[in-house]
Amino acid sequence: MADDSFELFDLRVEAVIPEGKPIYCGARAGDYFELKGEMLSMPAGQGFSIYSIAAVLPLLAAKQRPTHPNDWMTSDAEIACPDPNCASRLRIVRVAKRRFSHAETTAVPLPKQRDDK
Numbered sequence: 257m258a259d260d261s262f263e264l265f266d267l268r269v270e271a272v273i274p275e276g277k278p279i280y281c282g283a284r285a286g287d288y289f290e291l292k293g294e295m296l297s298m299p300a301g302q303g304f305s306i307y308s309i310a311a312v313l314p315l316l317a318a319k320q321r322p323t324h325p326n327d328w329m330t331s332d333a334e335i336a337c338p339d340p341n342c343a344s345r346l347r348i349v350r351v352a353k354r355r356f357s358h359a360e361t362t363a364v365p366l367p368k369q370r371d372d373k
Contacts, residue, residue, distance in 0.1 A: 260358035260366055264320040265350040267291040269312055272334060277343030281305040291316055292354060293361075311338040312346045319348050 271287040273279060282305055289298040289309075298304060312335045323330045337344045358366055 258366075258369070261355050262358065263322070263353045263355050264293060265322075266352045266354055267316060267319055268349045268351050269316075270347045270349060272345040272347050274343045278341065279344050280339050280342040281308050281337050281344055283308065283337070283344045290351075291320070293356060307338050308344075308346060311335055312348065315348065319350065 268288055268290050271283040271285065273283060273285045282303070287302055287304065289296055289304055315329075315335065318329050319333075333348045334345045335348070337346075
């Protein structure tokens with residue numbers, strides 16, 4: 257059987273709280289959540305605004321994948337709070353790579369490899 261593995265980055269999304277600025281989303285310094293594969297988790301007893309999560313969610317799948325060093329997705333890591341009056345940001349940090357198997361993540365088979373390539 258051919259190797260059907262691929263790698264994704266584990267991510268940590270951290271609240272960035274500027275000192276002395278107004279915060280309306282409920283974020284506190286040290287708040288974070290983690291994404292490992294498709295599983296999002298946060299420490300017990302800690303919450304996150306659904307609006308803040310919604311602002312960062314569309315970028316997480318792209319941040320999990322390896323990108324070209326010149327791609328803005330590689331360098332840009334902070335997302336503004338969706339409340340224009342709130343000074344908090346969410347910083348996406350690539351933590352480690354994790355290996356997955358295609359067959360263990362989907363029922364859709366890989367396309368057959370052509371011999372003339």
